[in-house]
Amino acid sequence: MDSKPQPTLMVIDGHSLAFRAFYALPLESFVTPEGQHTNAIHGFLSMLLSLLKNEKPTHLAVAFDVSRYSFRTREYPEYKGTRGETPPEFVGQVPLLQKALDAMGIHTIQKEDYEADDILATLAAQGEESGFKVLLVSGDRDTLQLVTPEVTVLYPSSRGVSELKRYTPDAVVERYGIPPASYPDIAALVGETSDNLIGIDKVGEKTAVKWITQYGSLDELLAHADDIPGVVGGNLREQKDRALRNRKLNTLVKDVELPVTPSDLERRNINTEAVKGIFGQLRFRTLTERVLALAGDTSVVTADVPPPSDTPAPQALLDEELARWLEKHTDPLAIVVREVPHGLLCGLSDGTEVIAVHHTHGSKDALPLQHALREPHRQWWWLHAKQDLHHLAEAGWDAPETIDGDLRVASWMMMPGRKIPTLAQLVEEKLGESTAPADPNTLLDTGDEGVVDSWWLHRVYPVVRDSLAASQKTVYEDVELPLIPILWKMERLGIASNRAALEELNSRLLGEAAEYQRLAFEAIGHEVNLGSPKQLQGVLFDELNMPKTRQTKTGYSTDQQALAELQESNPHPFLDALLGHRDQTKLHQIVEGLATAVGEDGRLHTTFDQTGTSTGRLSSLEPNLQNIPARTEIGHEIRATFVHGVESEGLLTADYSQIEMRIMAHFSGDEALIEAFRRGEDLHNYVGAQVFQVEPDDVTPQMRTKVKAMSYGLAYGLSAYGLAKQLQISPSEAKTLMSDYFQRFGKVRDYLRDVVETARTAGYTETLFGRQRPFPELNSSNRMAREAAERAALNAPMQGTAADIIKRAMITIDQKLRDQSMSSAMVLQVHDELIFDVAPGERAALEALVTSEMENAAELAVPLEVNLGFGPNWDQAAH
DNA sequence: CATTTTACGTA
DNA sequence: CGTACGTAAAATGG
Secondary structure: OOOOOOOEEEEEEHHHHHHHHHHHOOHHHOEOOOOOEOHHHHHHHHHHHHHHHHHOOOEEEEEEOOOOOOHHHHHOOOOOOOOOOOOHHHHOHHHHHHHHHHHOOOEEEEOOOOOHHHHHHHHHHHHHHOOOEEEEEOOOHHHHHHOOOOEEEEEEOOOOOOOEEEEOHHHHHHHHOOOHHHHHHHHHHHEEHHHOEEOOOOOOHHHHHHHHHHHOOHHHHHHOHHHOOHHHHHHHHHOHHHHHHHHHHHOOOOOOOOOOOHHHHEOOOOOHHHHHHHHHHHOOOHHHHHHHHHOOOOOOOOOOOOOOOOOOOOEEOOHHHHHHHHHHOOOOEEEEEEEEOOEEEEEEEOOOOEEEEEEEOOOOOOHHHHHHHOOOOOOEEEOOHHHHHHHHHHOOOOOOOOOOEEHHHHHHHHOOOOOOOOHHHHHHHHHOOOOOOOOHHHOOOOOHHHHHHHHHHHHHHHHHHHOOOHHHHHHHHHHHHHHHHHHHHHHHHOEEEOHHHHHHHHHHHHHHHHHHHHHHHHHHOOOOOOOOHHHHHHHHHHHOOOOOOOEEOOEEOOOHHHHHHHHHHOOOHHHHHHHHHHHHHHHHHHHHHHHHHEOOOOEEOOEEEOOOOOOOOOEEEOOOOOOOOOOOHHHHHHHOOEEOOOOOOEEEEEEEOOHHHHHHHHHHOOHHHHHHHHHOOOHHHHHHHHHHOOOHHHOOHHHHHHHHHHHHHHOOOOOHHHHHHHHOOOHHHHHHHHHHHHHHOHHHHHHHHHHHHHHHHHOEEEOOOOOEEEOHHHHOOOHHHHHHHHHHHHHHHHHHHHHHHHHHHHHHHHHHHHHOOOOOEEEEEOOOEEEEEEOOOOHHHHHHHHHHHHHOOOOOOOOOOEEEEEEOEHHHHOO
C-alpha cells in the first residue's frame, strides 16, 4: 500500500492577522448598510482563501486571544502596556469573523490566560511530533522561535498583508543572522516596543546577534557578562534582569492544555447555508462566490464584479512544443522572469498568446528558450533586464549579449526622478486598461498569474518606447540599452576585498568610537545617546546652556558645522568627544557594511541602479560603493581594502579631470575658459591669474582656493551668499569675486542664465547627447521650489552630459575588451571614474585603450583629460 | 510598523 | 541660500 502524503497543519493567529487587515484595508469602503464595519473580516477571509489555495493544508485552525490579559500581564503588568485602546470598529468584527469561520467549517481555538501564539506553539510542537508539516501564520515576530525544518512561519511583510514572507530555518538565519531558537534571546536583549518590553540600553539587533553568535545563548552570555567591554557591557550587567524578564515573557508556551489535537483539526465541510447567511449579512459577494466554489457549490454566482481585461490563458510549453512555438513566433517577444523555489518561471508573449515556461534547475526542458534568447536576429523585450539576467545566470543559463528593450529603463527616461511606475500603472496610463482589478480577493497570489505580465509588457512596451522624444530615444538605444549587459557583468564580477584588513579596521574603529563615547559621558557626568539629535539638544542647550544653533524642523541643529561653531564660542570637552564619536561611528558603519557585504567569493557585488537618478548618473546600492571615504586617513585605509582579484595583477583607475567644467566651457563657448583648458596648465591657477589679474606665478594659494570654490560652485548654481559662507569671507567680497570672475568669463554667465530660461520655456533640459529632464517646477509660484528647480536645471545638462560621456566610454571600452579578447574587466564606476581589474600582462594595453576610449567618448571644444593610476589596491591606484 | 528626519559619506 | 545620490539611526505618525 502507498504511504499517505504528509499532512499539512496550518494554524493562524486570528487576532494579529485580522488586525493587520484592519489597517491594510480602508475602513470606510467596508461597511454594511446597518453600519457594521467589515474590513478586517474581508481582508482576513480573502487572505485565508489565498492561503488555502496556495498551501492546501489538510488540517486547519485559527487561534484567537481571549482578551488582552494573560499570564504574562499578571507576571508583568506593563506587558503590551504601550498599546492604546483597541479601536472599537475592530473589536466588533472579531465575533463575526469567528462566526464566518465557523460556517466555513474552520476550527477556532482560544484559551483563557494564554495568547494565540501559545496555541500556535503548542499545536506546532504536537503537529511536528505527529508527523505533520506545520505552517504557522502570524503577524507576531515571536513565533519565529518556533521555526524548524518541519515548521514554517508565514509572516506578513512590510507591504501590508498582500505578501507573506516564508520563514524556514534558512530564511530566519538569512534575515536575523541567528537560528530560530535564538530569536527570543535576541528579542530579549533588544526589547520589543510593541510589547512594551524594554531591552538593554544601547543594544540593537547588531550587537545582540554578535553576542548570541559568540556565546551561543542568553544564559551563556550573562554568565560571561563580565567579559563584555565598554558601556554596553556595563549596561548588560546592570540590566540583566530586564533581559531575563523579557526572555521569560517572549518564550511561547508549548504545552497549553487544549481541547483538541492536531489530528482533530482536519478540514471539514463548508456549511453552505450558514455561509450564505453570514456572508450575506456581511454583504460579501465575491467572497461568497469564492467560498462556495471551495465547497463545489456554484448556485450563487453573482456577476457583480466585472472581470478583468480579457487576458489570454497561459499555455505551459516545454521541449519540442516550446521549440515549435518559438520557431513560429519570431517577431519581438516579451519575456518576464520569476524565480521560483527550484528554478525559474518565464512568461513569453507575442502580444496574443502567453506561454509559461517552468524551468527546474538542472533540467534541459527549457533549452529552446535558452537558445532563442541568444539568437542574434531575435528581439526580446524585458521588464527589468539586468535583474532578469542575474536570475537567468543563477539558473545556469547563458545570458543574451544584447538587450533590445527594457520597460524599466524606458519608463525612467520618460520621467527620470519620478518613481518607476509599475507595469499596471503603465498599462492604465498608456493603454487605458486595467490589469487585474485592485481586488483584495487577490491578496497573496503567488501562482502562475505573473506570466500574463509578458502579454501586458508586449502591448505596453512599444507605446512607452515610442513616447520618448526622438533625442531621448537615441540616448536610450545608443547608451542605456547597450549599458545593461555591461552593468550586469560588473555586478556579477564585483571587486575583490581584503576581508581581513576590513575586519581589523572594523574592530579598531569600534574601539575608538567606544573610547570617544566614554570621554563624552565623562565630560557631562552621565550617559546619553550620542546618536540622538534630540538627546544631544538636551545636553547642549539645557544642561550646558550653550547658545542656540541653526533651527531645524524639530529643534536646533547638532550637525558638524553647528558643533564646530559652538566649539569656537564655547569650547567644551564634550564637543570634542562628540565630534570624534561621530567620525568614528560613521566610518565604522561604512566598514561594517562592507564587511558584511563581502560575498563568499571574497568580492563586493554592488547593484548599479540605472534608473536611480534624475540626471542620468548611475547610483550604487547594497552596498553603495560610490560613497566610500576618500580624503581622510581612514578613508585611505578603507580604499586600501579594495584590492585586485587573485588572478589579476593590479587595479587600474581612470578618471576624468574636471569633466563638468569642461562641459561648461563647451556649452558656453567661452573663449577664455576654453583657452584655459587647451593650455593644459593648472586650471585653477590659470583662472586665478585671470580673475585677479596677476601673473600665473603670482597666484597665491588663497587666490587659488577662492577661484576653485567659485568654479566648482558655478555648476551648482552657487550664490554670492553661499560662496561667502563657504569661503568664510564677507558677502561683499564674494560679490566682487563673482563679478570679477564673470568679467573674465562672461559667456559662462550668459550660458548659465540662458540654460534656465530655455528650460523654463521648453519645460525640460537636455544634455549634449539629447537626454532630457523635465522641469515643471521652473514655473512654480512657490519661490523656494522655483529657485531650487532653477539650480537643478542649471546643473542637469552638465551633470547629465558627464554621465552620458562616461557611459559611452564604458560601452566602447567593453566592446574593445571583447574584440581583443582581453581578460581585464571593468569592476566599478564612480561617476567620473572607472576601475578595472587588470589581467597579467595587460596593463599597458589596457591603459592605452581606456585612455583613448574615455578621451574620445565625446567631441568637445576642449580636450577631455583622463588621469590614470595603478596599484595593488584602490588607494594606491589613486593618484 | 512604516515613513520621515537628521546626519554624513561620495562625485 | 550649491547639484546628484544611499545608508543608518532616531523620531514621528498611523
